Amino acid sequence: MHVVQLTELASVLAYHGPAMLLQRRPISPEAIAQYWSASRNRLDLWHQVMARFNRVKSTGDFYRMRCWWTDHMGVLEEILASEVLTRVVAAIGDGIDRRNGTDECSPITQAIHLSHLEARNRVQWAILDRRGCSVSDAVRLNRLRRVTERWIDVLVGSISAYDAELTRFGMDLTRTRSHATAARECSTTPSHETVAWLTRAAMTEGFQKHVAKQASLPAANQGVADSVMMMMRADLFDSIGTLKSLWMHRIESKVDQTDQMIAEFLRPDVNESTTVNAYEQLHATALAQWFR
Structure with missing residues (x-):
């Protein structure tokens, strides 16, 4: 699975997140366990990639460092872009647990969120280190980082329209609150679903411009996506398999x-x-x- 598809899944989850909060039904333990296992597996692969960078950097061989950047550019892009889904899942898990007065889901989703932040910070340090990294690669990753942060605020803001406490999962608090206000005003209009579709299309197009066409860790991404889909309970779908609207x-x-x-x-x-x-x-x- 490509990382762009993970961002699309994050958009779908953010759109139906308020319905998950409204139902106040806990996420199944099987889905939480699967999310933990799949996410840890992907995090281990990321850490192996960054460990190779440290080993190559210690040699001082510029050619080997340049080869590392060439071989692992796609993985670095996936680390940055997939944070959209991680933050949306963390926000929904926190919202469900606070509404139910439990701690069943949020400790897991928050732990994965913090581990993802660590991986992202290591990528940013590698960009700042610049050894073996070309100017074009650094600019490309920085643009992807900025695009990711903006779309995180959009999606987290759409969930925060129904729970203001969730704005802390955004990147920029002011921007997230602004998107939450806009989502709250749009939720009562007939064009709410159309806006969601256009937002998803714009986000998909935006990410496709900044990531490689070939997935670097398709199996790991697929495992995370499957576990997130397990979190979406059967009552969120109608009799023909279509996700129900919030109304x-x-x-x-x-x-x-x-x-x-x-x-x-x-x-x-x-x-x-x-x-x-x-x-x-x-x-x-x-x-x-x-x-x-």
Whole structure:
């Protein structure tokens, strides 16, 4: 799997992330374990690549260092570009755990996020070191880094529109909050889905310009993508396999609440119903404020 496809998956996940937060259902332990295993496998491959750079650099042989850059340029691009998916998954995992009051998913997603940051920092140090790195390669990677950071803020901002605490997973806090505000305003318009499609298309085209056409670690990327797909529960899809919209999830949530309320009102002892007790409490509070 190519890293551009991972960014597309991140866009899909960010679009349906609010629905995952709305349902308040935990991610399956199998999906979390698979995500940990696949991500650690890819991180190990990245660290092996960077370890080769340190060994070559210690020799002081410029030709060998130049060969390292030529052979591993694609891996460095994947380290930078795939951070989009890592941050989106970390944001959704944190949001789900905080809404459910648990720590089942966020410790894993946060650990992978921090490990990815370490790998990215090592790439940036290699760029700054410049030994064996041509000017064109350094400029190419720096442009990819800037493109990645901007799209991270866009996708994390779209999730943060429904949970302001998640803005900390963006690169630039001000920019992420701005995108969150725009996403919040756009969520109630009929063009919301069209905007999401155009955003995904623009992001795909933007990344394709800055990465190699051939995938460097296709099997490792495929493993991560499969584990992320496992996180998307079956209730996020309709009967024909299409992902439901956020409005559909909201309607289903309201229907479930209505069914629960009707069932409680039909109980033999209506006074034992939690809904009735809550209604009476709110009613008493309103009357107390009105007649005080």
